[in-house]
Amino acid sequence: MNVDAGVAVPLLGWLSSGLAAVALTPRNRTARALLAAGVLLVGSWLCEGAAAGTDGASASGAFLRVLTDVLFLGGLASVVAVLSTYPDGRFDRAWTRVATQVLAVLAVLGPAAQLVGSSELVVGGEPSTAAPNPFAIDALTPLGAAGGAVVASEPAWLVLGVGMLGARFVRSSPADRRELLRPLAGAGLLAVLLVVVVTSWVTDTAVAVSVPLFLLALGLFPVVLLVGISAQSRRLAGDLAASRGRLAAAEDEVRRSIERDLHDGVQQQLMALLSLTELAARQLRRDPVRAELTLADVRSQARDTVEDLREVVSGIRPPVLADSGVAAALESRLARLPETVQVDADAARGMRWPPGIEATAYFVACEGVTNALKHASGARVRVTLEGDPDQLVVEVRDDGPGLGTTANGTGLAGLRDRVESWGGTFEVRTDAPRGTLVRARLPVGALR
Known part of the structure; x- marks a missing residue:
């Protein structure tokens, strides 16, 4: 100088x-x-x-x-x-x-x-x-x-x-x-x-x-x-x-989907239950035995309605997510999928993050697995969850052919919007024939 x-x-x-x-x-x-x-x-x-x-x-x-x-x-x-x-x-x-x-x-x-x-x-x-x-x-x-x-x-x-x-x-x-x-x-x-x-x-x-x-x-x-x-x-x-526009549209679509599920499923079942209880009330005076059979049908259909309602609520935010955390919620949700889907959440088990962070990581993993099973049928899918008090990282990796031109579809775009709304980063890497990686990093510091 x-x-x-x-x-x-x-x-x-x-x-x-x-x-x-x-x-x-x-x-x-x-x-x-x-x-x-x-x-x-x-x-x-x-x-x-x-x-x-x-x-x-x-x-x-x-x-x-x-x-x-x-x-x-x-x-x-x-x-x-x-x-x-x-x-x-x-x-x-x-x-x-x-x-x-x-x-x-x-x-x-x-x-x-x-x-x-x-x-x-x-x-x-x-x-x-x-x-x-x-x-x-x-x-x-x-x-x-x-x-x-x-x-x-x-x-x-x-x-x-x-x-x-x-x-x-x-x-x-x-x-x-x-x-x-x-x-x-x-x-x-x-x-x-x-x-x-x-x-x-x-x-x-x-x-x-x-x-x-x-x-x-x-x-x-x-x-x-x-x-x-x-x-x-x-x-x-x-x-x-x-x-913001896509998030608003996505929320509106979710509301309409919930409305359809409630109207076409739970509401119809509740109406059927109401009819059955009225029938049981009439039968009780004339034929108590038949009324008992009708009430058994009411109990059976009530259980089915509760299960259907739980499925609807689970699509919004599963109770296990709030009760036990994102690691337990993912293990519970993905345990019902084929054996080719594996979950590695040991690094995050027992740890908790803000509810919005956990919900975002949960839906990133679920949507990533859904995409992998849809576009890479038969491929091995591995979900990894890890983090510390400052951040939560979720990865979904498969060994399929890769997403190709679908790597920026509306589902993944919605996930990107959701992750970035929490100050996080969202990454999709696809490299045929070595599969696809979906990774979201959610910093807790962005909320402070």
């Missing part, structure tokens, strides 16, 4: 883009990381200027030099977080989350190790600014060297971030790839311009426009990210409106 007023332009671009992104979508992790990157990079630039104007051998000068590196590395870690979660704010793999967390820790530990173990400290990585470190401890020289290696690895952090973005691009659907292509192209352009700048420095070839052009591209890159975050926000708003 050079303390140059021209650097202020791209830094302000990062800061203003971060502010705009957070104002637009305050709960989006990518937007918050973009703002953090802008704040930390601007803070690093200001500290670098202050450090250059102080005596490097003094305590304040040493602290400013180390703080400059902490803020700059923290800014780079935030940039990696932006690239690994762009544009929806979600890590699509656990290792990307861990990697960004490790970088955030190294951003502090690396410069701190230099403060206690390096005999000299520099400003912005420039050897010409080296000054004695008043806090250096000879016995901790290896620690200082390790800290210096961390600080010197700054370019690798950016390469890692771009690599995460590229991996996300490869794993994404064609529609999502179009959104990810813009920042990838921007990163490629920055890499080309950086090569031109470095080449001009190494070869002493004067390229008058290379540095200003690189700084301009660097300042426009967060604007590209902001455009993507804004587009994602508008798409999510549209999806939310459509999802």
Whole structure:
């Protein structure tokens, strides 16, 4: 880094883009990381200027030099977080989350190790600014060297971030790839311009426009990210409106289905029971024996009506779900299915989650099994339920031919709406001939 007023332009671009992104979508992790990157990079630039104007051998000068590196590395870690979660704010793999967390820790530990173990400290990585470190401890020289290696690895952090973005691009659907292509192209352009700048420095070839052009591209890159975050926000708003419409339509259909079940089944049975009781009342005076037989029919039909009513109620929310939890409810429901359907709920047995979370997981599993039996007849189906106090995860996996073009049918779309209404994530992966995976992750934290 050079303390140059021209650097202020791209830094302000990062800061203003971060502010705009957070104002637009305050709960989006990518937007918050973009703002953090802008704040930390601007803070690093200001500290670098202050450090250059102080005596490097003094305590304040040493602290400013180390703080400059902490803020700059923290800014780079935030940039990696932006690239690994762009544009929806979600890590699509656990290792990307861990990697960004490790970088955030190294951003502090690396410069701190230099403060206690390096005999000299520099400003912005420039050897010409080296000054004695008043806090250096000879016995901790290896620690200082390790800290210096961390600080010197700054370019690798950016390469890692771009690599995460590229991996996300490869794993994404064609529609999502179009959104990810813009920042990838921007990163490629920055890499080309950086090569031109470095080449001009190494070869002493004067390229008058290379540095200003690189700084301009660097300042426009967060604007590209902001455009993507804004587009994602508008798409999510549209999806939310459509999802609410589908949920309302689904609830209306459920009500009509319950009405039909009650009218065509239970109501007719109750009417028959009423007729039989009236008949038994008339027979009681004339023929008590026949009245006793009629009352036996009443008892039998009453039991059948109770069972039918339980079936209707079970379709809404089975009593065992409220009484014993989702693990017991799934085992009870799926025990009546063919032996090819297996349930692994040991990791969730005895645990409880909010009623809405449990009901959503229950219906995801039931609908997933129904789809598997319908589209993969004879295939082995495995339902897995696991979780902890913070989340509940349900998976339905089969080894059939895959759903193919039916993978986004209305039933699964309804499940996606239901899961996302609780702040969860819903995933359907189908890969013929290895079967289909339906997974829902329901975070309890979204309710807090």
